Amino acid sequence: MVDTTLAVSDLLKVAYPAQYYGRISEDHTLVLPVYDVWGLRDSMGRAITDLASIPAAGELVALTAAQVALLRAFPARGAFNISIDAASRTLVHPDRYYCDGGTPACFYDAWGYSDISALPDSSELHALTKEQWQARQDSASTGLQDYVWDHATGTLVEYTAPAVVIPLAKQAASEISGWIAMQASMASAMGETFTADMQAYVKAIRSIAGGTDTTSTKLPDRPATIMS
Template sequence: MSSWENLYPNRYYVAYDKTAAQPTPVTARYDMSVYGSLAGLPAAADLLALTPEQWAALPTHGIGVQNGAIIDYTPPAPPVPLQTQAKNAQAWITQQANLAAAMGETFTADMKAYVLAINAIASGTDTTSTALPAQPTDVMTASTAAATT
């Protein structure tokens, strides 16, 4: 019997964060037969044992654990901070301002309120909002000069 077989009843294992919400990604793979020393390896009880068939079928990436089973896993996108979202929204506002100026139009009252709200979030003066306001559907209104010509 090999030295690893005394501590690990299975040959193949995967590691994952048992404290994380599931599904959670696999963080390491272990073929116990390749280790000359077991020092520093996690205990078998902290790993998920796999059969030789499961091991052979593992894809090279995109695997996780849910309820003790191997699953296909794509990590969720990291959340984008609200202030960063607001700074990104300012690019759209700038585009709309350029279009309005080129067309001789002005922003509607709803668009002006939106600009003020986005700027406050982007600058950090608004620290209580938890989401961006919705983009207004009516952005521009014809200017008086343009409307009379």
């Protein structure tokens, strides 16, 4: 005679094909804690003593071990709010941590938003590992590091914005309204005049600012002797 009896653990796996499940609230968010059905514990480590208290698998959302592991770190906003697609019974943002393709990239902890309407769809984002997310957070102590998603390699790389180049004519105009104006005011107050070198410097700066000089690549050095 063939023994057709199954162990309790086998019966559980038949009734609950995934190890982890969560209940779905009326507003289609994940109810915490979640169930480790095979281990008969919840995600807080408490034993499940009444199997009848667990809804049928068809009423729950199945979770992966990786998703349950991500529940161990609370969102920066202080509370989980994990949205569920009611039709498919899956998490709207299954990977929790994401960045977009911007330069630099914007980052999202998608499980911590009270309203996800402003969040891009997960298909428009790039999933990040917990380590990638944490590395970016840890950089805050020295100035938050910018990153960009490298589409060629499918990885997150550090990004440094290119230096802002101020047009030479604008530099010259600032020199006239700033340092030169200050020297002229001082010379007038002291009853002195600009030296020949200073006068030549002022003319050179005016030529750059006015667009007459279009060949210079930098401002000339300030003269050593200014007033006489």
